[in-house]
Amino acid sequence: MSRKHFPLWTVLAVVLVAALLIGGGVFSSSSPSAAARAAAIESVIRCPSCEDLSVAASSAPTAIAVRAEVSRQVAEGRSDGQIKEYLVARYGSAIVLEPATTGWAAVVWVLPVVVAIAAIGLLVLVLVRRRRRGDGDLDADVRSPDVDPVLLDERRRFLTQSLADADAEYLAGDLSDADYLALRQRDLTRLGLLASTSSTASTASTASTASTASTSVRDTPDTLDATTGTAASTDPSKGPATARHRRNRRFLLGALACFAAALIVAVPLFSSNRLPGQTATGSVNLSPSQQLARSLDQAAAVANTGQLGQAAQLYQSVLSAHPDSAVALAQLGWIEYRIGTAGSSTSLITDARAKLDQAVDLAPGDYAAHLYIGTILLAHDGNAAGAADQFRLFVGAGPPARVLAEAAPTLRTAFAQAGQPLPAGVPAG
């Protein structure tokens, strides 16, 4: 931090705090209207049947019901806290988009404040110590005949660093010529005092530094650093200082290890159970297209494990948010067909076919729907010619080689039964 600009920082900090307080409405005396209160609550309540949307931003029936309930309770005069408690008592704490202010979740609110206070406190402490050392205490220390060698070494290092800082700030244009010369003169004088107080080799070396430091501003930092290194290597107090440094490092590593262990234990302990389609690690704000792609991937992954009911549920939730998703329609149609066939449900198979037809209407170039329709025509209807038409469209849509290879036996059967040649690109088997 520049010595010349220190008051400016203070002014900036005061302006920032004042702006935040005024902008945050701390000094506002007017109470919000019922509609504004309801809107504020709705903006922090999660839509129960959506992903990462507030009830204010969702038109899902569950969101509409929650909004109606919030408005009703606001009109009845219930407080924001009471309304949130009512919803939490039914949906769990995850219904509130912002973390709770009680229990373990309150750590999210408290931790930044604690860290900020600690950081500010540390900064103030460092500044006070630097200022104190830079003024009367330092002179008194270096003149004392029975001063601790460790303290002398600390003072020496501080002064060499102070000289280096002054050089750097001068070169950066942060110090005027007069200020720079005054600071330099002061620190060099103190280094000289240190040299006279101590008769050790390290002190002599530092005094030498003081005499050479005035030759060139640009050379000074390197010279001082080198000198500090020499002094440290010959200083008898190096042992205790290094030991203290090691102790501090061990303490820091131990604290980090404890924090990591607590985090690992706390995350599974206090996180809620995953619901269908939710990831283990939660979610970040994704764009609608990213969210759609992720939901489709999740559904496909579940379907691949054979959990058709769950996969259908996921595809259904995708369609609730994106009714025109041809991929979701095709996949859900195929799942419905498989479940309908297994349970001999004519209505489900009919529904499946309608979804597949809708998928083709929405995306005629999508290979999956053509493959599924062709398979149904062949396996359910025994219509090999119709299946061959669909499979031709499937091949023409350019499916991935893996999908084409998996579908090849069905395609060969269909074209053989239809008496038609196999399209180019289909493995002959």
Add this chain to the structure above:
Amino acid sequence: MLVVGAGLIAVLATRPPAAVTEVRSPLVGNPAPSIRGITVDGHAYALAQPPGTFVVLNYFASWCVPCQQEGPELVRFDFQHRQAGDARLVSVVFDDTTSAARSYQATLGATWPTLADSKGELALNYGVRAPPTTFLIAPDGRVVAYLVAPVTAAGLDALIARAKATGA
């Protein structure tokens, strides 16, 4: 950092997904919110509190494939317990039209009360997010289980047996 990351991944990845089993709900262990409303046939219905028997409260939709999966199981459960009189079913329509739900229940052969819940109030009272969702309510009126996956008759019987064993 690597150790922390690896530890978190290991712990989170080995957690079983809750989709196929019971999940936590603030309602479990507490008195069940009141169940009253208009059935899909237009009749008023109110469940006594406490109900005196086990009640399976099932939220469903006709468009919901997992609901269609569990439908025959609910019919089986109803058939098995109707004579004994120790448990009964109440269904609630979730995010569906009354006519579609009525038609679906008729096709399924469901003869138990089915509440229309056109404004979603019953879903909100029980914190339902998606169908199928099922609650088991004990004879004393406490919610004893909450399931967010298709149920089976055997699974419901097991839950009732567990509730009885714990004094419900």
